[in-house]
Amino acid sequence: MTSVxxxxxxxxxxxxxxxxxxxxxxxxxxxxxxxxxxxxxxxVLLLVAGSIHDNAxxxxxxxxxxxxxxxIVLAFRTTIEISLVTAVVGTLFGFLMAYAVILAGLPGWLxxxxxxxxxxxxNFAGVPLALAFIFTLGQLGLVTLWLKNTFGLHxxxxxxxxxxxxxxELVYLYFQLPLMILIIAPAIDGLKKEWREAAENxxxxxxxxxxxxxxxxxxxxxxxxxxxxxxxxxxxxxxAYQLTGGTIPIVAVKIGAQISGDVLHNxxxxxxxxxxxxxxxxxxIGGYLLLQRKAERWMR
Amino acid sequence: MSQSPTTIASxxxxxxxxxxxxxxxxxxxxxxxxxxxxVLIIGVTYFVLPLFATFQVSLGMTVPFKAYTNTFNDPKFWxxxxxxAVCAIGTILFSIALIVPTAYWAxxxxxxxxxxIEFITLLPFVVPPVVLVFxxxxxxxxxxxxGLPITSTDLGSTFLLIAAYVVLSLPYMxxxxxxxxxxxxxxxxxxxxxxxxxxxxxxxxxxxxPNVRLSVLSGAFLTFAIVMGEYTIANFLARPAFxxxxxxxxxTKTFEPAAVTLISFGLTWLAMAMIALIGRKSRGRVTxxxxx
Amino acid sequence: xxxxxLEGVRKEFATHxxxxxxxxxxxxxxxxxxxxxxxxxxxTTLRMIAGFELPTAGSIRIDGQDISRTPPHDxxxxxxxxxxxxxxxxxVADNIGFGLRVRHVKKDDIRRKVSEMLDLIHLxxxxxxYPYELSGGMQQRVALARALAIxxxxxxxxxxxxxxxxxxxxxxxxxxxxxxxxxxxxxxxxTHDQEEALSLSDTIVVMSEGRVEQIGPxxxxxxxxxxxxxxxxxGQLNVLTGTVADPKAGRMSVGDQAITxxxxxxxxxxxxxSLAIRPEAxxxxxxxxxxxxxxxxxxxxxxxxxxxxxxxxxxGAGGSLLFDTFNRPGTVPPVLGERVTVSxxxxxxxxxxxxxxxxxxxxxxxxxxP
Numbered sequence: 001m002t003s004v005x006x007x008x009x010x011x012x013x014x015x016x017x018x019x020x021x022x023x024x025x026x027x028x029x030x031x032x033x034x035x036x037x038x039x040x041x042x043x044v045l046l047l048v049a050g051s052i053h054d055n056a057x058x059x060x061x062x063x064x065x066x067x068x069x070x071x072i073v074l075a076f077r078t079t080i081e082i083s084l085v086t087a088v089v090g091t092l093f094g095f096l097m098a099y100a101v102i103l104a105g106l107p108g109w110l111x112x113x114x115x116x117x118x119x120x121x122x123n124f125a126g127v128p129l130a131l132a133f134i135f136t137l138g139q140l141g142l143v144t145l146w147l148k149n150t151f152g153l154h155x156x157x158x159x160x161x162x163x164x165x166x167x168x169e170l171v172y173l174y175f176q177l178p179l180m181i182l183i184i185a186p187a188i189d190g191l192k193k194e195w196r197e198a199a200e201n202x203x204x205x206x207x208x209x210x211x212x213x214x215x216x217x218x219x220x221x222x223x224x225x226x227x228x229x230x231x232x233x234x235x236x237x238x239x240a241y242q243l244t245g246g247t248i249p250i251v252a253v254k255i256g257a258q259i260s261g262d263v264l265h266n267x268x269x270x271x272x273x274x275x276x277x278x279x280x281x282x283x284x285i286g287g288y289l290l291l292q293r294k295a296e297r298w299m300r
Numbered sequence: 301m302s303q304s305p306t307t308i309a310s311x312x313x314x315x316x317x318x319x320x321x322x323x324x325x326x327x328x329x330x331x332x333x334x335x336x337x338x339v340l341i342i343g344v345t346y347f348v349l350p351l352f353a354t355f356q357v358s359l360g361m362t363v364p365f366k367a368y369t370n371t372f373n374d375p376k377f378w379x380x381x382x383x384x385a386v387c388a389i390g391t392i393l394f395s396i397a398l399i400v401p402t403a404y405w406a407x408x409x410x411x412x413x414x415x416x417i418e419f420i421t422l423l424p425f426v427v428p429p430v431v432l433v434f435x436x437x438x439x440x441x442x443x444x445x446x447g448l449p450i451t452s453t454d455l456g457s458t459f460l461l462i463a464a465y466v467v468l469s470l471p472y473m474x475x476x477x478x479x480x481x482x483x484x485x486x487x488x489x490x491x492x493x494x495x496x497x498x499x500x501x502x503x504x505x506x507x508x509x510p511n512v513r514l515s516v517l518s519g520a521f522l523t524f525a526i527v528m529g530e531y532t533i534a535n536f537l538a539r540p541a542f543x544x545x546x547x548x549x550x551x552t553k554t555f556e557p558a559a560v561t562l563i564s565f566g567l568t569w570l571a572m573a574m575i576a577l578i579g580r581k582s583r584g585r586v587t588x589x590x591x592x
Numbered sequence: 593x594x595x596x597x598l599e600g601v602r603k604e605f606a607t608h609x610x611x612x613x614x615x616x617x618x619x620x621x622x623x624x625x626x627x628x629x630x631x632x633x634x635x636t637t638l639r640m641i642a643g644f645e646l647p648t649a650g651s652i653r654i655d656g657q658d659i660s661r662t663p664p665h666d667x668x669x670x671x672x673x674x675x676x677x678x679x680x681x682x683x684v685a686d687n688i689g690f691g692l693r694v695r696h697v698k699k700d701d702i703r704r705k706v707s708e709m710l711d712l713i714h715l716x717x718x719x720x721x722y723p724y725e726l727s728g729g730m731q732q733r734v735a736l737a738r739a740l741a742i743x744x745x746x747x748x749x750x751x752x753x754x755x756x757x758x759x760x761x762x763x764x765x766x767x768x769x770x771x772x773x774x775x776x777x778x779x780x781x782x783t784h785d786q787e788e789a790l791s792l793s794d795t796i797v798v799m800s801e802g803r804v805e806q807i808g809p810x811x812x813x814x815x816x817x818x819x820x821x822x823x824x825x826x827g828q829l830n831v832l833t834g835t836v837a838d839p840k841a842g843r844m845s846v847g848d849q850a851i852t853x854x855x856x857x858x859x860x861x862x863x864x865x866s867l868a869i870r871p872e873a874x875x876x877x878x879x880x881x882x883x884x885x886x887x888x889x890x891x892x893x894x895x896x897x898x899x900x901x902x903x904x905x906x907x908g909a910g911g912s913l914l915f916d917t918f919n920r921p922g923t924v925p926p927v928l929g930e931r932v933t934v935s936x937x938x939x940x941x942x943x944x945x946x947x948x949x950x951x952x953x954x955x956x957x958x959x960x961x962p
Binding site for chain 2: 025026028029031032033035036038039040042043044046047050093096097099100101104105106110116117119120121123124126127128129130131132133134135136141142143173174177231234235236237238242252255256258259260270274277278281282285289
Binding site for chain 1: 642643644663664665666667668669670671673675677678679680681682690691693694695724738739742
């Protein structure tokens with residue numbers, strides 16, 4: 001801990017110079033920029049550099065070509081599938097739940113607990129979530145046993161398993177749904193009461209209002225959040241690993257395996273996979289931010 | 301407890317929780333309210349069942365609360381909890397020391413840099429934890445080009461862990477502090493303090509920091525929640541943190557993991573509740589402080 | 593029988609009565625304003641006409657048809673909201689054409705109507721823009737066009753100008769009136785701004801705390817206020833207290849000065865009475881024959897440029913009067929401490945009863961309002 005403290009103070013010192021000329025003011029940002037360089041830029045840059053070099057040290061694009069390896073392709077395909085499914089289902093059902101407590105005429109006090117819970121649940125990912133679902137739908141899970149004892153329904157014999165891609169998607173929804181609820185709730189709030197009244201006044205039925213006014217207004221938020229949910233699921237590692245070990249090919253888990261040992265037989269390939277992740281995440285986050293900006297512009 | 305797949309989830313969640321629940325439901329003539337009740341009940345059931353199941357399992361031992369007593373008697377539990385807590389505090393302090401002066405300085409002296417800084421604070425979103433730790437190990441694991449075997453020492457690894465956590469918490473911390481600064485006229489405050497003879501440290505500690513206290517606190521709680529539940533980075537840096545402990549427990553024991561899972565969930569809930577509380581307090585405060 | 597009729601309309605909420613027993617007959621093509629302070633029930637009444645609130649009692653008829661229970665989207669009344677309520681996801685043209693689109697009017701007809709409307713509000717060419725690209729005044733015009741595009745039987749406006757700057761407000765309200773006259777559409781206009789109501793309306797309904805205080809043309813509302821509230825709310829007022837001297841002759845004394853009014857007074861000899869006089873009815877000097885005169889000492893003078901505002905303390909503990917006198921070149925304005933005579937026509941004084949006078953006097957703290 002002492003090394004942390006000293007680093008902080010020595011980085012603080014050069015700034016204590018009030019009244020400096022404007023060009024020197026940038027120095028005040030050095031600590032931050034240095035930190036970003038050391039712990040954010042450097043790792044990523046090294047991965048980039050590593051991904052375009054081979055074991056001998058010469059420049060190559062072979063690593064990216066190797067991404068076409070069937071097991072890698074499978075990993076990307078599976079991860080994309082999971083991310084897509086949980087993004088779509090999360091968007092849909094999250095929207096429905098948010099609508100239910102805000103506009104559907106249910107008691108108003110339901111909203112606050114749901115939103116607070118959503119805040120907690122969206123952070124409940126990773127190891128504890130995987131364990132909680134094992135306790136619920138595992139071979140000896142609460143629901144599994146209840147279905148067996150009450151309805152004689154043997155889930156696992158019928159082919160269901162928590163430790164499959166579908167099971168993973170079910171678990172991922174636990175943090176996808178709340179994220180959607182949290183983001184879309186303010187957007188639904190933003191639907192001004194006057195818009196609905198104006199639409200009715202001009203002759204629109206409820207369905208027409210939703211079709212022509214409300215849904216189009218919400219669409220940027222919905223789409224943006226869906227994209228965000230996609231990215232959210234794509235980057236997840238701990239939940240998948242705790243639940244399935246390495247049995248389901250997830251990109252993040254494969255990269256994790258590579259960190260622990262050279263399972264890909266080529267560290268450059270690991271770098272390329274990591275870069276692939278970063279690219280996909282960038283597109284997702286970028287898409288989300290763009291659509292959010294558009295949504296905000298309309299809400300003014 | 302909480303390992304957000306990306307920090308964006310935590311960031312958005314915390315922000316949403318902090319800004320409060322908004323207005324209560326307003327409604328028009330609703331004929332099919334029943335459908336919506338069904339929707340809500342399905343959703344709530346989905347969320348509550350795993351927690352309930354965990355609770356059941358945690359009591360499943362022959363002596364009902366033995367899972368909990370076993371946990372509390374396990375030195376590894378306390379060690380990992382303490383380790384993560386200390387890392388969390390370290391992360392928070394480092395974050396504050398890094399971000400508050402930077403956000404302040406950028407606003408005051410170098411406003412043109414703000415878009416660039418904001419962009420940098422968004423970068424952690426596109427670098428998932430597993431990629432980040434991959435890169436960090438490659439840079440600081442003793443190999444080329446730096447040849448710095450930081451990861452081979454406990455202290456070095458812990459330091460690296462904290463640095464990674466600071467990166468993870470960067471988006472929310474910066475946004476929170478920046479919002480807090482926006483509500484305060486830092487230009488006038490700084491000039492007033494300077495005209496009264498204050499030096500920079502005094503200004504930062506006694507003028508700026510107290511005014512963004514609530515924003516900082518909010519960010520601190522979120523950071524705490526993130527760090528306590530984090531698994532990926534801690535695992536690959538071979539750190540004895542809470543996340544890896546729970547993972548190991550989950551693979552070796554039957555009932556104790558349920559107890560620890562609930563404890564973990566409880567801690568997250570506490571942190572988010574604090575953020576919500578702060579959010580409610582700060583709204584009143586901002587209206588008093590806002591000058592322009 | 594009017595085109596728009598409200599009969600016994602009443603609205604009760606759980607905590608209070610928002611509108612009490614409202615009766616109104618509006619002839620076709622009339623411009624009627626609901627005028628009153630916030631909370632007086634004017635907006636609630638408007639929303640009942642639009643169908644967003646259900647009356648607790650009473651009925652609303654348009655052209656003989658009872659619409660009290662008709663849902664809002666079937667009423668064909670056009671509403672302009674205070675916050676414009678333009679659909680942000682649609683262009684100006686799409687906004688204006690929305691009402692036609694949901695009625696499944698043919699696309700060509702919609703286009704024609706929209707272009708007609710754009711011309712009407714002087715925004716031709718802006719059809720492709722989005723609401724956020726327009727100024728407040730322009731957005732309100734689009735909102736007006738959108739409501740008019742469906743050719744409603746009645747046009748409702750809910751404080752449409754209160755969100756705009758003063759200058760735009762004045763210009764836009766003339767435009768609204770001009771369009772209304774051109775189309776001959778029956779209009780209900782809700783406002784708290786008496787200047788707006790006075791300058792625009794054929795009829796004004798003054799409201800206070802859910803009650804209708806007076807219904808009449810602007811000249812009557814201003815010149816012959818029926819209740820103290822109306823007198824107080826519309827325009828400025830001087831309130832003098834005095835005692836009744838000769839009820840049949842309409843004579844009373846203010847302080848120790850005698851005033852004769854145009855009509856007999858109620859109240860016994862010696863009882864208290866109050867007099868309300870508009871500042872503009874008061875003139876410096878002895879005035880014409882038959883005018884009432886009061887004498888007093890100049891207490892305060894405010895030089896306002898074209899006008900000099902004088903406060904006069906009346907002799908014999910009569911109270912104070914506030915009036916304006918033109919600053920004509922060549923004339924000598926009164927000076928502080930000077931004793932002057934002022935006059936006013938006896939018919940222009942309004943008698944208030946005792947309680948009303950007390951309220952009016954306390955409210956009309958003779959503040960100089962610009």
